[in-house]
Amino acid sequence: MYPKILERCGHGGPALEDLRKVWATLGRIALPDAVKRDTLSRYARPDQALDVILDAAQAKGFRIDQLINEKLIEQDLRWSEESSREIIGLTDAGYPHLLREIASPPTVLYCDGRISLLHERSVAIVGSRKPTHAGVKIAATMAGDIARAGTVVVSGLAHGIDSAAHRGALVADGWTIAVFATGLDSIYPKRNRDLGSQIKEKGLVISEFPTGVGVRRHHFPQRNRIISGLSMGTVVVEATARSGSLITAGFAADQGREVFAVPGSVYSPPSNGPHQLIRDGACLVESGAQVLEGLGWLNPEKKKNNAPSEQPEWCREILRAVDFTPTALDQIAERCGLTIGEVSAILIRMECEQLVSACHGGYVRAG
Known part of the structure; x- marks a missing residue:
């Protein structure tokens, strides 16, 4: 059968590299996540759970090569060699505790960046x-x-x-x-x-x-x-x-x-x-x-x-005329009772102050 990681690592538990291979294998093994989670919950170590999963599959007539593709596992392990990358398993201390609390947490997480x-x-x-x-x-x-x-x-x-x-x-x-x-x-x-x-x-x-x-x-x-x-x-x-x-x-x-x-x-x-x-x-x-x-x-x-600051006097009337959805320039001018030229000049300044943003169809309020 697939070499038992338990036997290879001894009773002290798997070393870091072996543990990563355990999780890489569990991530690739062709069985439902629910089966993996249930087995992991019943054993102290993930390598023990993996052995039990594989033994049970063999007892049901599955060949190990039907469940595990060694080349793909090696591919994942090579990917994880960079210092920013990690393969984290459900029972690892590094697994996010909030995610572990949900009804169906992923058995394995592949991570790249600030873990x-x-x-x-x-x-x-x-x-x-x-x-x-x-x-x-x-x-x-x-x-x-x-x-x-x-x-x-x-x-x-x-x-x-x-x-x-x-x-x-x-x-x-x-x-x-x-x-x-x-x-x-x-x-x-x-x-x-x-x-x-x-x-x-x-x-x-x-x-x-x-x-x-x-x-x-x-x-x-x-x-x-x-x-x-x-x-x-x-x-x-x-x-x-x-x-x-x-x-x-x-x-x-x-x-x-x-x-x-x-x-x-x-x-x-x-x-x-x-x-x-x-x-x-x-x-x-x-x-x-x-x-x-x-x-x-x-x-x-x-x-x-963080309370919003009061808007300056010179732009309040125009700001009230600009919606949070695109508002046409002529519509803004009509609401304010100003010419398009007058409104355009003020809107340019308001853009610089990040009070409005130009967009397709006119202007929108920035916040």
Whole structure:
């Protein structure tokens, strides 16, 4: 049979290299995760559990080579040789305790980057792959505020809100974790290759899938439970009624974590998901500070310092005329009773002050 790691390592338990091979094998073995978790829960050491799993499979008529591909295991071990990479198992001390608490935690996590971030307090920010301009702005700003408070921002590296959240955290010189739905040797979607590389360098990327595993539709819901499982709270910025982000929010609720939702226009389909969550009891939030406050992580002094400053007199009237969704220049001028030329001159200054942002279709309020 497959060489028993228990016999090779002696009664003191496996050495680090052997332990890594145990987890690499458990990550590749062609059996349901539920079987692996159940067996691991009944034995003190993962090498013992692996031997029991393999013995039971042989007793049922399986050949070891049907369950284990040695070449793929060696591939994973070679991948993990870099100092920033690790293969962490469910019963390891380094496994994130919040994730271990969920109903179906991954047996194995493949990690690349600052692995210590798995043990920092964290908040997930998720949302639509086709967000509005305002949604992107909100996600990035919220992530930046949360990251500056020393909290890790977790998301799924998808195009849209996920990417905006990761970028917002990075721009704020904060920490972010990206949970992949593929192996860590590939970045999906390809357009986020540079962003994924930045996160590996300055944050952490993780996956429950070993190297070489590509894009499969059913992997995305599996990934979503990890995003929420790593986090004390999940924020949904924009999502249609059938968005995968609502699956993530559902996982968060089932896991006993906080669910937050950012409201939007009733005329905007990406607002349907957050509005549904709010009707179902999610906490309505409009800023990163409100998320931190909802989790009890915002002290009174910090809350005071983060209070929005009063807008200067010269721009208040125009600011009231600009919506959080694209507002046309002529519409702004009409609301203010000014000429387009007068409004344009003031809007340029407001852009410099980061009070508004130019976008396709006009201008939007920056916050």
